[in-house]
Amino acid sequence: MTQKIFEEAIKAIVDGDTDRATELARRGLDEGIAPLDLMNSGFIPGINQVGDLFGSGKLFIPGLIKSANAMEKATAVINDAIPREQETVSGKIVIGTVEGDMHDIGKTIVVSLMRANGFEVLDLGRDVPTDRFIEAAEKFNADIIGSSTLLTTTMPMQKELEEELKKAGLKDKYKTIVGGAPVTQRWADRIGADAFAQDAGDGVKKVKQLLAEQR
Numbered sequence: 001m002t003q004k005i006f007e008e009a010i011k012a013i014v015d016g017d018t019d020r021a022t023e024l025a026r027r028g029l030d031e032g033i034a035p036l037d038l039m040n041s042g043f044i045p046g047i048n049q050v051g052d053l054f055g056s057g058k059l060f061i062p063g064l065i066k067s068a069n070a071m072e073k074a075t076a077v078i079n080d081a082i083p084r085e086q087e088t089v090s091g092k093i094v095i096g097t098v099e100g101d102m103h104d105i106g107k108t109i110v111v112s113l114m115r116a117n118g119f120e121v122l123d124l125g126r127d128v129p130t131d132r133f134i135e136a137a138e139k140f141n142a143d144i145i146g147s148s149t150l151l152t153t154t155m156p157m158q159k160e161l162e163e164e165l166k167k168a169g170l171k172d173k174y175k176t177i178v179g180g181a182p183v184t185q186r187w188a189d190r191i192g193a194d195a196f197a198q199d200a201g202d203g204v205k206k207v208k209q210l211l212a213e214q215r
């Protein structure tokens with residue numbers, strides 16, 4: 001049954017069928033599938049297939065947009081269902097998608113899971129200029145700055161953030177974590193980010209490690 005829902009979720013996303021995708025998200029949750037399992041085994045493989053189809057020229061922009069809409073709606077249903085820790089843990093995180101990049105589905109999942117784990121999160125949205133990350137971190141009194149990028153052309157903005165933090169003498173004040181499909185540990189090391197996470201669950205783990213190091 002669970003496997004069938006995963007397969008149907010993949011198909012709904014590939015077909016760009018928003019009604020079906022949201023219905024399957026609700027049905028999966030009603031049947032007791034854990035929100036992150038539903039995401040990781042159903043909807044994310046679906047949108048990854050869409051990416052591959054688009055990348056290989058078998059799907060075009062209108063199809064990509066339809067699938068993205070279906071994914072956004074299903075993600076919203078699933079994000080709302082992530083169980084929340086009753087206690088707030090100390091740790092403040094500012095997160096956004098870098099300037100020039102409109103992809104925010106993955107970043108939004110990360111935000112939901114961080115909040116569900118009791119962190120205070122300021123979500124700056126997408127297309128966020130470097131100086132805004134820094135201003136927001138200062139105002140919010142953040143411990144960690146997280147940035148997301150899905151485009152290889154906007155990856156340099158994560159490097160810019162490290163450089164601007166250094167210039168402003170703030171590199172030791174904030175830990176940084178980077179993520180997004182093209183981002184790797186190697187990239188994080190190269191630009192001097194403090195951590196890399198491959199998915200939302202890994203992000204929570206790395207944030208906990210960074211906070212432990214900071215104290």
Ligand code: B12
Binds near residue numbers: 179
């Ligand atoms: C959906 C989508 C879109 C949607 C985005 C909608 C939205 N609201 O986000 C729309 C239709 C708007 C779009 C537009 C474009 N897209 Co697009 N898109 C995708 C697609 C298919 C899926 C992305 C996604 O949501 N994945 C699912 C999420 C859950 O995964 P994720 O983002 O990787 O996030 C996870 C982890 O990476 C990690 N993570 C992510 N961020 C962070 C941050 C932190 C701090 C941490 C700890 C962890 C973390 O945790 C997340 C959860 O597990 C990808 C293909 C792909 N497989 O990535 C292409 C893709 C990224 N797009 C691509 C392109 C080319 C474009 C366009 C340029 C197309 C065009 N010609 O207009 C535009 C660019 C617009 C812009 N300026 O940003 C290319 C990029 C190629 C490249 N090398 O740069 C890709 C790879 C498709 C392809 N195969 O060619 N796109």
